[in-house]
Amino acid sequence: MIELDDIHKRFGRNEVLKGITASVRKGEVVCIIGPSGSGKSTILRCINGLESYDGGDIRIDGMRVDRNAASIVSIRTQVSMVFQRFNLFPHRTALENVVEGPIFVKKEPRAQAIERGRALLAQVGLIDKADSHPPQLSGGQQQRVAIARALAMQPKAILFDEPTSALDPELVGEVLSVMRKLADDGMTMLVVTHEMGFAREVADRVLFIDGGVIVEQGQARTVLNKPRHPRTLDFLRRVLHPL
Amino acid sequence: MEKFWRDAVEFLPILLNGVALTIIVTLGSLILSTLLGLVWALMRVSGIPALSWSSAAVINVIRGIPIIVLLFYLYFVMPDLGIALTALQAAIVGLGIAYSAYQAENFRAGMEAIDKGQIEAAQAIGMGWWLTMWRVVLPQAVRVVLPPYGNIMIMMLKDSSQASTITVAELALQGKLIASSTFKNTSVFTLVALMYLTMSIPLILLVRHFEKQAARR
Numbered sequence: 001m002i003e004l005d006d007i008h009k010r011f012g013r014n015e016v017l018k019g020i021t022a023s024v025r026k027g028e029v030v031c032i033i034g035p036s037g038s039g040k041s042t043i044l045r046c047i048n049g050l051e052s053y054d055g056g057d058i059r060i061d062g063m064r065v066d067r068n069a070a071s072i073v074s075i076r077t078q079v080s081m082v083f084q085r086f087n088l089f090p091h092r093t094a095l096e097n098v099v100e101g102p103i104f105v106k107k108e109p110r111a112q113a114i115e116r117g118r119a120l121l122a123q124v125g126l127i128d129k130a131d132s133h134p135p136q137l138s139g140g141q142q143q144r145v146a147i148a149r150a151l152a153m154q155p156k157a158i159l160f161d162e163p164t165s166a167l168d169p170e171l172v173g174e175v176l177s178v179m180r181k182l183a184d185d186g187m188t189m190l191v192v193t194h195e196m197g198f199a200r201e202v203a204d205r206v207l208f209i210d211g212g213v214i215v216e217q218g219q220a221r222t223v224l225n226k227p228r229h230p231r232t233l234d235f236l237r238r239v240l241h242p243l
Numbered sequence: 244m245e246k247f248w249r250d251a252v253e254f255l256p257i258l259l260n261g262v263a264l265t266i267i268v269t270l271g272s273l274i275l276s277t278l279l280g281l282v283w284a285l286m287r288v289s290g291i292p293a294l295s296w297s298s299a300a301v302i303n304v305i306r307g308i309p310i311i312v313l314l315f316y317l318y319f320v321m322p323d324l325g326i327a328l329t330a331l332q333a334a335i336v337g338l339g340i341a342y343s344a345y346q347a348e349n350f351r352a353g354m355e356a357i358d359k360g361q362i363e364a365a366q367a368i369g370m371g372w373w374l375t376m377w378r379v380v381l382p383q384a385v386r387v388v389l390p391p392y393g394n395i396m397i398m399m400l401k402d403s404s405q406a407s408t409i410t411v412a413e414l415a416l417q418g419k420l421i422a423s424s425t426f427k428n429t430s431v432f433t434l435v436a437l438m439y440l441t442m443s444i445p446l447i448l449l450v451r452h453f454e455k456q457a458a459r460r
Contacts, residue, residue: 050363085363091382101368104378153368197355 001026001061001188002047002079002157008055015124016042017053018212024157029189031199031220035235037054040192041084044159047190048079061156077105080150084162086142088134093135094145095130106153113152120148124178131214140171144178157188164195196239199223200224208232250430254309254421259415262438268334268403268413273396275339280346285376287351298347310405313337318409334406342399349391353384386457393450397443404439414438 002024009017016039024030032040045051047058058065060075068146088097095117102113120125124144134142143163150158160179164172176198182187183202193199199206203220208229216229227233286298305313318333328336357380365375407416418435422428 046369050366072370073369076367081367083360083364083367085360087360089361089364089379089383100378101370104374105369109276149368 001028002190003059004043004047004056005058006056007043007046007053008038008048009039009051009053009060016212017046019056020209020212020214021056022207022214022217024188024190026156026188027186028204029183029187029191029202029205030205030207031203032190032192032207032209033196033199033235033239034207034215038209040209041161044081044161044190044192047159048076048081050081071203073105076164077101077153078156079159080153080157081159081161082143082146082150082163084165086134086139086146086166088142088146088149090134093131093133094126094137094148097134097145098148101149101153104175117148117152120151121145123151123181124148125174138171139167140174143167143175147178147182151182158182160189160191160193160196162192164193194239196236197223207233210235245428247430247433250427251434254427254431254434257395257421258414258434258438259438260412261412264331264406264411264413265400265403265415265442268331268338268406268411269396269400271335272338272342272403273399276342276346276395276399277341279343280350281342283347284350284354287347288354289372302344302347305340308341310338310341310402311408313341314409328394330406330410333409334403334411337409338399338402342395343401345395346392349388349395350384352391353388354380356387357383377406389453390450390457393446397446397450400442400446401439418447 004020004022005140007017007020008015020039020043022030032043034040043049046053047060047065049065049072052067054237060079063071063075065075066072081198088094089100089121092100095114098117098120099110099113102108102116103110117132118127121130124147126141126148128170129141129145131139134145137145147158164175167175176195179189179191179198191198191203200220205217206220206223207214208216208223208227208231210231216223216227216232223232224236227236248272283298283302286294287302289295313339314333317328317337318330321328321333361379361383362375365379370378403413404415406413410416412420414435418431422431425431
C-alpha cells in the first residue's frame with residue numbers, strides 16, 4: 001500500500017536518507033526505530049509530502065507522491081499524520097479540530113461530520129472534552145484528539161511521528177492503548193517510536209534505521225529479541241538499559 | 244478660565260464639523276490600509292519569489308516617502324495624469340497607502356509568529372495555501388496583531404491632521420482657520436488638542452484590552 005523505492009533525501013550537503021526501500025501492506029503495523037537524527041521522521045514526512053525527496057519513488061496505492069503536484073491533496077486525505085507535538089489548532093475546540101478536515105477539505109455535510117467526530121472522540125475516550133480547547137487538555141488527551149483528527153479523514157493509513165515522545169511518562173500509556181486498539185481494528189500504521197514495548201507487542205514488522213539506511217528489518221520479535229546486526233544490538237541495549 | 248469656556252462654547256460647533264471629517268478620513272484610510280496591508284503581507288509570505296519581492300519593494304517605497312509628499316502627489320500631480328481626486332478622496336487614499344506598509348509589516352510578523360507545526364498539521368489534513376491561511380494562520384495571527392493594530396489606529400487618527408495640507412477641513416484645519424481669524428490661539432489649539440485626546444482615549448483603552456486578551460492565551 002505504501003511503497004518506498006530507493007528514497008534519497010538531502011538537507012543541503014547532508015544526505016539524511018541514503019536509499020530507503022520498504023513497503024507497508026494493507027492492515028500492517030510497521031514500527032521504525034533507530035537513533036535520533038537517523039532520518040526516521042524524514043521518511044514519514046516524505047510519504048505525505050511535508051518534505052520533498054531528491055531521488056527514488058514513493059507510491060501510495062500506485063499513486064506517486066509529489067508534493068508539488070495537485071494530487072498531493074488527495075494523498076494527504078488518504079494518509080493521515082499524527083505529530084510528536086500534537087499540533088492541534090489551539091483556537092478550536094477538540095471537536096472542531098476533529099471535524100475541520102472533513103468539513104473544509106472533504107466538504108462533508110456538517111451534521112454528518114459532527115456526528116462522526118463525536119463518535120471518534122468517544123472512541124479515544126474524550127467525548128466529555130468535545131468542547132474543551134487544546135490548552136485545557138493534558139498532553140495525552142491532546143494526542144488522542146490528534147489521533148481522532150487523523151481518523152476523521154477516514155484514511156487508508158496513519159503515520160505516527162514519535163507520538164509519545166513529548167508526553168510525560170504517566171500519559172504515554174493512554175495514547176499507546178488507543179493506538180493498539182487501532183492496530184487491532186486493522187488500521188495500516190507506520191510508527192516512528194522509541195517505545196520498544198509497543199513495537200514488540202503491536203508491530204508486525206520493525207525497521208531499524210541508522211545513518212539514513214535500513215540496517216535491519218524483519219518480524220518485530222526477531223529484530224527486537226534476536227537482532228543480527230551489531231548496530232541494532234548496540235542501539236537496543238542503550239534504549240532498554242540506559243544505565 | 245472663564246474666557247476659555249466662552250470661546251469653547253462659541254467654537255465647538257465649528258470644530259465638531261472638523262471632528263466629523265477627521266473621523267471619516269481616519270476610518271476610510273484605516274479600512275484601505277488594512278486591506279492593502281493584508282494583500283502586501285499575503286504576497287510576502289506566499290513563498291512565490293516574484294510576489295514576495297514585489298511586495299517588499301512596494302513596502303519600502305511607501306515607507307520611504309513622507310505622508311505629506313504622498314498627499315501632495317495624489318492631490319496636485321494626479322490631475323495632470325488625468326486622475327482628479329477630491330481632497331477627501333486623496334486624503335483617504337494617501338493615508339491608506341502610507342499606512343498599508345506598517346499594517347503589512349505588522350500582519351507579516353503576526354503570521355510568522357504562528358508555529359510551523361500548525362501549518363504542517365493543516366497541510367497534513369489536505370488543506371491548500373488559502374484554506375490554511377483562512378482557517379489556521381489568520382485566526383491565530385489576529386491575536387498577535389491586534390495590540391499593534393490598535394496603536395496604528397491611534398497614529399492614523401493623529402496623522403489624519405495631515406489631510407489639512409490638501410484643504411480637507413478636518414479638525415486641525417478648522418482650528419487653524421478659527422485661530423487665524425480670531426487670534427485666540429490658546430483657546431482654539433487647547434480645544435483642538437483636547438478633542439484629539441478625547442478621540443484617542445477609547446482607542447488607548449481598546450489597545451489595553453487587546454493586550455490583556457493576547458496575554459491571556
